[in-house]
Amino acid sequence: MRIATWNINGVKARMEGLLTWLRETEPDVVVLQEIKSVTEAFPADRIADAGYQCVVHGQKGFNGVALLSRLPIEDVVTGLPGEPDTGQARYIEALVTGDAGICRVGGLYLPNGNPIGTEKFSYKLAWMAAFESYVRGRLTLEEPLVLAGDYNVIPMPADARRPEAWRNDALFQPESRSAFRRLIGLGLMDGIRACHPGPGAYTFWDYQAGAWQKDDGIRIDHLLLSPQAADRLRAAGIDRFTRGWEKPSDHVPAWVELAA
Template identity: 40%
Template sequence: MKLATWNVNSLRVRLPQVIDWLQQNPVDVLCLQELKLPQDKFPLDALQAIGYQAVWAGQPTYNGVALISKTEGTQVQRNIPHFEDPQQRVIAATYDSAKGPIRVISAYCPNGQAPDSDKYIYKMQWFAALENWLSDELQHYPHLAILGDYNVAPTDLDVHDPKKWEGKIHVSPAERAAWQKLIDLGLHDAFRHIHPEDPGFTWWDYRRGAFRRNAGLRIDHALLSTPLLTHCSDCLVDKSPRANEQPSDHTPVIVQLDL
């Protein structure tokens, strides 16, 4: 079973790239972020034409998340329960596997803009709500995976130039502490589990030839519960879509589960 995550930075613009990627990489569940589409404009027909189902939470212009899957997801949850938020950032569903049900969550964590901004305060509140919800989810779903754009580079290994980024968004102590609280729930960073020394960047700025210079950050992650981690045989970053014409500034992360 393969799970993947990709912040596509507008599904309207990059639907052909998503379809092409799925045909070349027929994962079981693809978590998308930054759809930037209204709920009623989601291209379900185009995905069904290549054999996929989907559940999604759309939002015009900003945000939006989806789960694109070979089989239909059940027990669908949109947004974090008991957290009032007009922004569409979370969608979860349950999928069958040979080892029983797997709970898969697509998450688009807030950017935060800057450590001295109101958006940063919102980011910290959002992470606290996510932590509380995941604590409950893990009790109900031992096999749980939450994939997405976390907008956090957990350590300096995940940053191309730690000195340059010091004190900035994505690497601040509070953001990294919020990430660690998710880990402390019993979640595991699949990529770092498989590749302890590989930077594995997943995002590169559009400016200054960042992708060509590999001046990136690792901010897209796949977190697996302890029971699910025992089945994880590989996790990789697929850089090829970042070289497309009109690419997203993020690229997919793929997890292989031997289920």
């Protein structure tokens, strides 16, 4: 079972690239962030033609998350229970069943938090606290669980080409990184790091200053696995080739593959 995450940065603007990627890589489950579409306007028909059913938690103009699956899904959750602002569409979840068994997949778009010292940073930390509480409860189910998405956190200096450039950014603040470590401390595994411990495993390159051409990237898109999912981890990767496509998102897909 291949589970992928991609901050698509506008599903309508990136539709052709999304369909090409689905056709070329054939993931079983995909969580999308920043679809920037209300639920009713999401292009589910075109994605269905590619073989995927969709569940969507949309928002007009901003945010928005979706889950695409080639496998049967049930027990859908939209919105993070306990989140500080229910008006922002940032979380979606479903139980997926395939040849590899069941897996609960959560897709999240964590708040950016900039600028530091404003209510936006406070909201980021409050959302992370609510997410931590929710995940703690989910882990008591003792089932395979993959929590994938744009966390808007650079966990370690090795997750940035130039960590010093992010010193004053909400993505790299001690509070943000500490909250991420608390998630890991619940018993989760960082799927990408487990398979790619070295430098250069980036998932985001800014549109400005030739960041892509200079490989001036950061890793902020993560797939965290419960112990039951970690036991089945077979491979993980980052489809960085999509960043070189015409009209790309500034993020690229990342994925894990679970064995039966």
